[in-house]
Amino acid sequence: MTTLLKVTYLTTHIGSETRPVRPVDEISFSVEKGETFALLGESGCGKSMTALSLLRLNPQPVSRIVRGKVELAGQDLLNLSEAEMEHIRGRRIAMIFQEPQSSLNPVLSVGQQIGEALQWHFDINGEALHNRIVELLSSVGIPDPLQRIKAYPHQLSGGMKQRVMIAIALAGEPELLIADEPTTALDVTIQAQILDLLKQIQRDTGMAILLISHDLAVVAQMADHVAVMYAGQIVETAPREDFFQQVNHPYSQKLFEALPTEQKRQQQLTVIKGNVPALDTVFKGCRFVERCDKAITQCDQTPPKWYQDEQQGVRCHLYDPSDNLISDQKQNENAPSVLQSIPFEQKPVLVLDDLQVHFPIKKGLLQRTVGQVRAVDGVNLQLRQAETVALVGESGCGKTTVGKGILQLVKVTGGQVVYHDKVLNKLTNSELRSQRNALQIIFQDPYASMNPRMTVSQVIEEAMLAGPATLNANERTERIVHLLERVGLDAQYKHHYPHEFSGGQRQRICIARALAADPKVLICDEPTSALDVSVQAQILNLLRELQQEFDLSYFFITHNISVVEYLAHRIAVMYLGRIVEQGSRNEILKSPKHPYTQALLAAVPKLEGGTEREVIRLEGELPSPGNPPQGCHFHQRCPKAMAECKTAYPEPTQLSADHEVRCFLY
Amino acid sequence: MxxxxxxxxxxxxxxxxxxxxxxxxxxxxxxxxxxxxxxxxxxxxxxxxxxxxxxxxxxxxxxxxxxxxxxxxxxxxxxxxxxxxxxxxxxxxxxxxxxxxxxQVEKTYSAPFATRSFVREMHQADKTQLNYDYAKLQYAGSHLSSEEDKWPDIQATVLSTSAKASILWLLLAITFILLLSKKRNVTWREQTLRMVSGQSRYPLRTVLLMLWLIVMTVWNIAALSVDYHVLGTDKVGQDVLYQSLKSIRTGLVIGTLTTLVMLPLAVSMGIAAGYFRGWIDDVIQYIYTTLNSIPGVLLIAAAVLMLQVYMNNHPENFVTIAERADMRLLFLCIILGVTSWTGLCRILRGETLKLREAEYVLASRALGTGNFNILRRHIMPNLMHIVMIAVVLDFSGLVLAEAVLSYVGVGVDPSMISWGNMINSARLEMARDPVVWWSLTAAFIFMFVLVLAANLFADVVRDAFDPQSQKAA
Known part of the structure; x- marks a missing residue:
């Protein structure tokens, strides 16, 4: 194989000359023709800036490429003029971004946007142009390309938009595709489709892919070669097989250990202490030293060199061939943390009985209701004390609305939310207020869930002022200090504002706020999906400890199956406003019955098993809850659909004491 | 008695x-x-x-x-x-x-620092002869023995006053430094050194320099204005500097009192409409749409004319001209406030619509916080920066609106000195050749400095209250 892209000592600085931020600091790697090279790392470690610097698209004038070489088949891109670069970008190196929503121009049709790229790079017009656009659209798996050519981005779903983005990238027939987190904003089933598509295109065209991702599982599925980035440097590279068998750098090891999995159910997850260091610090020793358990004295004093052996390389003092230090490191054991088992017979704390939340569709001058969006359409669920029930499903299936419906944050259309024999949706406002504190919520985005103009102590104090308990000012301060310490924050920061904290710390503050109300049920709405793996582990550990300490019941809304594996007692799978299957964790994960559950689990990328897996691929996307299909909502995408499925919605079938499925197959 | x-x-x-x-x-x-x-x-x-x-x-x-x-x-x-x-x-x-x-009122126009009138007129030179030329001014430069002495005299005055002002400033600065060093328990040397090198916590060097500038300007103008018309005189011979200074109050009153009338309306209505939605939103939207579709000048004219009629019918309530003028000013503030709240109200409604769906508001509702407390703790503080920007922009807009309304004849009372009235009367003289530029320029400079200072100050205040731009402590 020949080297397509060779990057040597690439360095990009942002900001002042005297104390620059260095997101890309002497990065060297090379991508072979036709291979997939993955750049792996947490947020803020310089992955995206590296990709942008390759194309010289780094933000101007705040950042500048200070030195290094980017050679594309022998040609140094950094020496080219801007005009010459315009024929490299898109033509020889193309790029797709994380958010297809914002990468497409909303006022141009899909065909125009692809045509623009084609006309820029090739002398092509009229009939030929049209045919080429259709060809590109069908090559990225868009059904009915002749119609779609006139569609505008808002008429397409997220997965379709990402396909269009890929079509635009393919228009220039590039030799290298840079994919910056191409599936992070998409659902698992769609992610599987897009990853398959990328692999298929690679097979067909022999294009190389530079994949940027934070997701170990995606990398495991896609990459041929892996590089791990930390604080602006590559700390380890290896071919995929070697990497997933034996990781060398302590940071990479930690990343693996922090992943929640089924096997780690009986123990605490490993956390990486601290945060990624600020990139404007002048590092004296190793950049990871403060967070590393294996640090030795050298790590503090001299920056580690790059130790290369054939294909594998690592930047760590422990692998210095002149020294044998590795042996005296002992593996630290994780503290056990057993998930309590909850007897099924126990009386539930919270019961959802045929819960319905419909939103009216209003139209016309008089705002008449012309239809209903059935966001939640008859959900039955029970939650016992100290139990975790996970609600999984694709985005748009109504998971979050169920959470809001329980808390009465949206008006419940029908059915009942029963908490301790009280029907919450039938209470008056003042009666409801006295029950409010028992049910609390933790949101997905820790940046948006706290008022930016309140200090941490005000945020937590609000929960106490609203609740029924009457505490005086001193008692409140005492409790704030206690709560902050309980969730693992230093109480001296209580007068600071939320923006001074990192994402993980903010999520801790949100947990402290919820705890301040003395809740019995905690609704966790994707609490870790905005966080990095290492921080996610901290939050999951904390949630587990708190559950045992306060006997909390968790209603865990998520799309992340590995978190569910680690945390849940029972799982409910939701599809288009209804629960299609629910049961204990083992039953659902080990023997899923509903075709949708099977497909959902199959779509989750796995670390082990490699690329050769027998999988059920779902076609199409979630239909609109405003206009659900007749009969079983899933029949259009179901590989096992029968005639019956088109006429009626299946009734629940009881498979065991707590395993229930709604499908005609059973 | x-x-x-x-x-x-x-x-x-x-x-x-x-x-x-x-x-x-x-x-x-x-x-x-x-x-x-x-x-x-x-x-x-x-x-x-x-x-x-x-x-x-x-x-x-x-x-x-x-x-x-x-x-x-x-x-x-x-x-x-x-x-x-x-x-x-x-x-x-x-x-x-x-x-x-x-x-010191002259007969008519005179240019800044002039000793003679701006227009020629007939006057008696001695008992027999009538002259048609630029008459000597009655007050300006009357202490001079000959007109050639004017510039040397001005120079001498500026020099001596500047010296006096600098000495005064030096005394002030020394007292300040001594007081400060006593408070901080450091020697005056250290304190001075810290201040001069710009290492003090507050920008004391800037404060002292600015103080020096202000003392110099004020004293110099004061000293010169005794003997000359520093900014000239207007049509009836009144000193333009006097007019400019008197206009300050009118401008400030219009700017601040109107805002006071406008703010409660705009904030309460905007927040209520955005937060409660439903019929409250509908009613408030109808009110401001209706109000917006009536030309503001008509409403103001109608209100001011009604007031005029009332004042004419009840002369016993207004003893002096000043009281009449003042009532008109107050009424103008109120009516300007009533017509100008809609823009801010609309912006605040939109912003509240966004904020009420914010996760921290949802979290607060889940905690059982009452509506009033949510508005007070979560919605209001997050709207304040918009209010602050709107107030400052309106402040300058209102000062300008006053000028336009005075032109139409429904602004402040003609007897009240305001920048609007000054510009309005100077407008007529712009067509003269040579042009009478000083009234307009004076009004412009005074307005410009005020509006610029207010804008800059608001900018700094907004930055300071935005937690995101604050440095992590």
Whole structure:
């Protein structure tokens, strides 16, 4: 194989000359023709800036490429003029971004946007142009390309938009595709489709892919070669097989250990202490030293060199061939943390009985209701004390609305939310207020869930002022200090504002706020999906400890199956406003019955098993809850659909004491 | 009955200004007690732009306040037993301070620092001869023995006053440094060194330089204006500097009182419409859409004319011209406020619609916090930056609106000195050749400095109150 892209000592600085931020600091790697090279790392470690610097698209004038070489088949891109670069970008190196929503121009049709790229790079017009656009659209798996050519981005779903983005990238027939987190904003089933598509295109065209991702599982599925980035440097590279068998750098090891999995159910997850260091610090020793358990004295004093052996390389003092230090490191054991088992017979704390939340569709001058969006359409669920029930499903299936419906944050259309024999949706406002504190919520985005103009102590104090308990000012301060310490924050920061904290710390503050109300049920709405793996582990550990300490019941809304594996007692799978299957964790994960559950689990990328897996691929996307299909909502995408499925919605079938499925197959 | 040498007059706008001042003082006292409120204001004072604009604003406010203490002076009375009578003319403390400016009235236009009139006229040179030329001014340069001495005289005055001003400034600075070094327990050397090298916590160097600039400017202008018309005179010979200074109060009153009328309406309605939605939203939207579709000038004209009729029918309620003019000013503020709240209200409604769906508001509702507390704790503070920007932009807009309305004839009373009236009368003279430029320029400079200082100050304040731009402590 020949080297397509060779990057040597690439360095990009942002900001002042005297104390620059260095997101890309002497990065060297090379991508072979036709291979997939993955750049792996947490947020803020310089992955995206590296990709942008390759194309010289780094933000101007705040950042500048200070030195290094980017050679594309022998040609140094950094020496080219801007005009010459315009024929490299898109033509020889193309790029797709994380958010297809914002990468497409909303006022141009899909065909125009692809045509623009084609006309820029090739002398092509009229009939030929049209045919080429259709060809590109069908090559990225868009059904009915002749119609779609006139569609505008808002008429397409997220997965379709990402396909269009890929079509635009393919228009220039590039030799290298840079994919910056191409599936992070998409659902698992769609992610599987897009990853398959990328692999298929690679097979067909022999294009190389530079994949940027934070997701170990995606990398495991896609990459041929892996590089791990930390604080602006590559700390380890290896071919995929070697990497997933034996990781060398302590940071990479930690990343693996922090992943929640089924096997780690009986123990605490490993956390990486601290945060990624600020990139404007002048590092004296190793950049990871403060967070590393294996640090030795050298790590503090001299920056580690790059130790290369054939294909594998690592930047760590422990692998210095002149020294044998590795042996005296002992593996630290994780503290056990057993998930309590909850007897099924126990009386539930919270019961959802045929819960319905419909939103009216209003139209016309008089705002008449012309239809209903059935966001939640008859959900039955029970939650016992100290139990975790996970609600999984694709985005748009109504998971979050169920959470809001329980808390009465949206008006419940029908059915009942029963908490301790009280029907919450039938209470008056003042009666409801006295029950409010028992049910609390933790949101997905820790940046948006706290008022930016309140200090941490005000945020937590609000929960106490609203609740029924009457505490005086001193008692409140005492409790704030206690709560902050309980969730693992230093109480001296209580007068600071939320923006001074990192994402993980903010999520801790949100947990402290919820705890301040003395809740019995905690609704966790994707609490870790905005966080990095290492921080996610901290939050999951904390949630587990708190559950045992306060006997909390968790209603865990998520799309992340590995978190569910680690945390849940029972799982409910939701599809288009209804629960299609629910049961204990083992039953659902080990023997899923509903075709949708099977497909959902199959779509989750796995670390082990490699690329050769027998999988059920779902076609199409979630239909609109405003206009659900007749009969079983899933029949259009179901590989096992029968005639019956088109006429009626299946009734629940009881498979065991707590395993229930709604499908005609059973 | 006691015979005071003067009778205090409390105009309506005066009372409102005192109230406003009292509220601001109380606010300052309470802010000093709370550390988390004090911190952002401290950071305002720690920025150079903040202190510079604040000092300029304070100068304006000082002039405006001096102009807000009104009185009528006693008329000399032979028979002391009888009731004391007072002059019908209402004066302000400011008029006493700048008495020469007020009283040195020429016949007509004269350019800045001129010793002769701007227009030719017939006048008697001696007993037999009639001359048609530029007459000597009555007051300006009257102390000069010959007109050639004018520039040397001005030079000498500037030099001596600058020296005096610098000495005064030096004395002030030394006292300041000594007081500060005593408070901080350091020697005066260290304190001076720290200040000069710019290492002090507050930008004291900037403060002192600005103080020097202000002392120099004020004293020089004061010294020169005794003998000359620094900014010339207008059509009836009144000093333009005097007019400009008197206009400050009018501008400040229109800017602040209108905002006071507008703010409660805009904020309460905007938040209510955005937060409660439903029929409340509909009603408020209809109100402001209706109000917006009526031309503002018509409403203002109608209101001012109605007031005019009322004042003509009830002359007994208005003893002096000043009181009539003041009532008109107050009414103008109210009507301007009533017509100008809709824009801000609309912006606030939109922003509230967004905020009510924010996760922290949802979290607060899940905690069981009442609507009032959510509005107070979560919605209001996150709208304040919009309010602050709107207020400052409106402030300058209102000062300009006053000028336009005066032109239409529905602005402030013609007897009241305002930048609007100054510009309006100067407008007529722009077609003259040579042009009479000083009235317009003076009004422009005074307005410009005020509006610029207010904008800069608001900018700094907004930055200080935005937690995201604050440095992590």
């Amino acid at each position: 006691s015979s005071l040498p003067f009778l205090p007059v409390f105009l309506w706008t005066d009372i409102l200004i005192y109230l406003l001042l009292a509220v601001i003082l109380l606010a300052v006292l309470s802010i000093r007690k709370h550390a988390h409120l004090k911190a952002p204001w401290k950071s305002v004072l720690q920025r150079k732009r903040g202190v510079i604009s604040l000092m300029i604003l304070l100068c304006y406010v000082a002039v405006g306040l001096l102009d807000s203490f009104h009185f009528r002076s006693a008329i000399e009375n032979d028979k002391s037993t009888e009731e004391q009578h007072y002059a019908t003319e209402v004066l302000a403390v400011l008029d006493l301070v700048i008495m020469p400016l007020r009283e």
